Amino acid sequence: MSIRIPTDISLTEDEVPIWFGQMSWTANWVLLLLALIFALTIIGIILSTIFVLIAWINVKTSEYFISNKRIYYKYGLVSRIANDIQMEWVTNTSIRQGFFGRILDFGDVLIATPGTYTGTSMFRGVSNPMMVKGIIENRLVNFKKIQEINQSLRTIRDEFRMGRLDHTRYNFLISEYKEELRKYS
Numbered sequence: 001m002s003i004r005i006p007t008d009i010s011l012t013e014d015e016v017p018i019w020f021g022q023m024s025w026t027a028n029w030v031l032l033l034l035a036l037i038f039a040l041t042i043i044g045i046i047l048s049t050i051f052v053l054i055a056w057i058n059v060k061t062s063e064y065f066i067s068n069k070r071i072y073y074k075y076g077l078v079s080r081i082a083n084d085i086q087m088e089w090v091t092n093t094s095i096r097q098g099f100f101g102r103i104l105d106f107g108d109v110l111i112a113t114p115g116t117y118t119g120t121s122m123f124r125g126v127s128n129p130m131m132v133k134g135i136i137e138n139r140l141v142n143f144k145k146i147q148e149i150n151q152s153l154r155t156i157r158d159e160f161r162m163g164r165l166d167h168t169r170y171n172f173l174i175s176e177y178k179e180e181l182r183k184y185s
Helices: 025-038 042-060 099-104 129-161 167-184
Strands: 017-021 063-067 070-075 081-086 092-096 106-112 120-127
Touching: 017 120, 017 129, 025 042, 025 099, 025 120, 063 129, 070 120, 092 129, 099 106, 106 129, 120 129, 129 167
Parallel strands: none
Antiparallel strands: 017 063, 063 070, 070 081, 092 106, 106 120
16 A cells, blocks of 8 residues: 655655555544534534535645655645654654543644744644654654664774775675664665
C-alpha cells in the first residue's frame, strides 16, 4: 500500500513517506450531532446541511504527513495554516485529548520546535493520536541514530586520511557502519 503525499510538497532525495492522515470525522462530533438534532425540521435541514458541510471541509482540507526527514501539516480552506518541520528541529511531542476524544479515539498531536512562532505545531483532531505520536518519536530516534552513524563515518574517513587506520580496517568499519545505516533508514 502506498502512502499518499500531500499535493503541496515534493519529496527530497532519500526521503521516504512514513504516514499520511487527515482530521478525523469523529473530531467533528459536535457538528455532526447538531446536524442530526436539527435534521428534524425544515429549517433544521438547512442548518444540518451547513453543519455537515463544515465538518466535511474540516476533514478534506486537513493533511498531515510524516516522512523520514520531516513533518508536514496543512489545514484550512479560506484561512490556511501550513508548516514543514525538519526532524532535527523537533524537541518534543505530546498529545492533547479531552473526554470525548478519549472515547472516540481522536486528539491533537503537539510537536514542539524552537523555531515556530508559538513553539508548538499541531496535528488537529487526528485519529489514534497515541499511534501518531509513537510514529513521530520512532522517526526521531532513528533520525538521531542516523546522525550519530554519519558522524562516525566522517570520523573514520578523517582517521583514514590521516593514516591512523589501515586500508583493511577502514573498509571493515565503513561496511559495518553502512550496514548499521540501512537498519535505521
